[in-house]
Amino acid sequence: MINELGLNQAADYLEMAARLLRIKAQLLLPRHLGEDEWEDPRAELVRRLLEYQQIRELVDWLGRAAELRAERYGRGYEAPPADAPPAPLQIDLNDLLAAAERVIALIPEPMLHRVVPRPLDVEGATERITTLLSERDEFGWLDIVGPQSSIVDVLSAFIALLELAKRSSLTLSQAEPFGPMVIKRAAAQPPREAA
Amino acid sequence: MQPPSPLAKLLEAALFAASRPLTLDELASLEPEAGEAAVRAALAALQSAYGDEHGVELVEIAEGWQFLTRREYAETIERAQFALRPRRLSPAALETLAIIAYRQPVGRLEVDEIRGVDSDAVMDKLVERGLIEVVTRGEGLGRPLLYGTTPSFLEILGLKDLEDLPRLEELSVALRRPTPVDEPE
Numbered sequence: 001m002i003n004e005l006g007l008n009q010a011a012d013y014l015e016m017a018a019r020l021l022r023i024k025a026q027l028l029l030p031r032h033l034g035e036d037e038w039e040d041p042r043a044e045l046v047r048r049l050l051e052y053q054q055i056r057e058l059v060d061w062l063g064r065a066a067e068l069r070a071e072r073y074g075r076g077y078e079a080p081p082a083d084a085p086p087a088p089l090q091i092d093l094n095d096l097l098a099a100a101e102r103v104i105a106l107i108p109e110p111m112l113h114r115v116v117p118r119p120l121d122v123e124g125a126t127e128r129i130t131t132l133l134s135e136r137d138e139f140g141w142l143d144i145v146g147p148q149s150s151i152v153d154v155l156s157a158f159i160a161l162l163e164l165a166k167r168s169s170l171t172l173s174q175a176e177p178f179g180p181m182v183i184k185r186a187a188a189q190p191p192r193e194a195a
Numbered sequence: 196m197q198p199p200s201p202l203a204k205l206l207e208a209a210l211f212a213a214s215r216p217l218t219l220d221e222l223a224s225l226e227p228e229a230g231e232a233a234v235r236a237a238l239a240a241l242q243s244a245y246g247d248e249h250g251v252e253l254v255e256i257a258e259g260w261q262f263l264t265r266r267e268y269a270e271t272i273e274r275a276q277f278a279l280r281p282r283r284l285s286p287a288a289l290e291t292l293a294i295i296a297y298r299q300p301v302g303r304l305e306v307d308e309i310r311g312v313d314s315d316a317v318m319d320k321l322v323e324r325g326l327i328e329v330v331t332r333g334e335g336l337g338r339p340l341l342y343g344t345t346p347s348f349l350e351i352l353g354l355k356d357l358e359d360l361p362r363l364e365e366l367s368v369a370l371r372r373p374t375p376v377d378e379p380e
Binding site: 008012048051052054055056057058059061062063065066068069070071072073074075 | 211212213214215216254261262263264265266269272278280281283284286289290292293294296297309310311312313350351352353354360361363366367
């Protein structure tokens with residue numbers, strides 16, 4: 001208990017206890033009747049309590065005076081001095097660790113995306129399309145990629161198509177928006193075998 | 196009303212320019228020829244000239260003089276944030292100030308004893324705010340530092356001087372000789 005209160009408070013407490021015990025002892029001890037020297041040991045205690053009560057009354061008076069003064073402003077506002085910096089933290093290692101754990105618990109589970117390399121095979125698709133072009137004048141999208149193609153195949157085929165269209169090897173057309181894509185061999189271009 | 200004297204106008208200018216109360220000595224030094232009595236008379240003339248006619252008044256405070264705004268404008272001025280109310284003193288600070296004001300010069304030990312708690316931190320803060328200061332050293336063991344109040348103390352309470360404090364006899368709990376206590380049952 002003494003450790004919790006702090007030694008100063010404990011000392012004050014013990015001193016008061018000792019004082020009260022002494023007063024009690026003095027009152028219990030027999031004394032000669034009519035003894036002039038004897039002074040009631042409680043008088044000192046009473047005096048101190050009264051003195052403190054007097055101070056409390058003065059505190060009220062001073063507080064009111066300060067309030068009244070604060071209602072009048074002088075020239076030139078001076079900022080009041082800043083409050084003293086906060087006292088240094090008094091924590092031990094366990095407190096620190098516990099606080100760190102609480103902070104860590106607040107961190108959200110990171111969202112991990114696994115990035116898988118899927119090499120596009122544009123060259124392969126180009127070759128496939130060129131083969132189709134040599135065989136047929138006109139064909140559809142599904143002829144290139146087949147019904148169950150992976151996204152990599154689709155992308156590769158599409159890029160190859162665009163590239164070939166850019167080189168004017170073929171033309172791309174759609175009868176209507178979102179309609180099936182029609183791939184035609186470019187008319188202007190002479191057949192590859194003739195080149 | 197007769198026009199203000201040149202001395203009164205000079206004092207008015209000085210009091211306007213200063214952001215703290217100016218003492219009689221400081222005011223008298225502006226015009227060494229004038230003499231203290233003339234300065235006092237000029238101050239009195241200024242004070243009555245400001246009378247009720249103006250938003251500010253000349254107030255005797257902290258052993259000096261200062262122009263202060265009238266109370267009725269406090270709220271409006273504060274709301275407009277043209278000026279800030281000084282920070283309130285904590286009950287512990289007021290208690291310590293009361294003890295020091297009445298017991299000065301007084302040491303830390305005596306303050307602790309009257310308050311019944313350790314007052315070091317409160318006293319340090321009051322020193323820092325310039326409300327109390329070391330005035331002398333005591334005779335006793337270790338020649339302890341003895342503290343007293345400063346002019347700033349008077350200023351924040353709006354007191355002319357320490358005589359403005361209530362006399363201990365006027366308090367409802369007047370401290371007399373130790374009161375006799377009844378015999379124990």
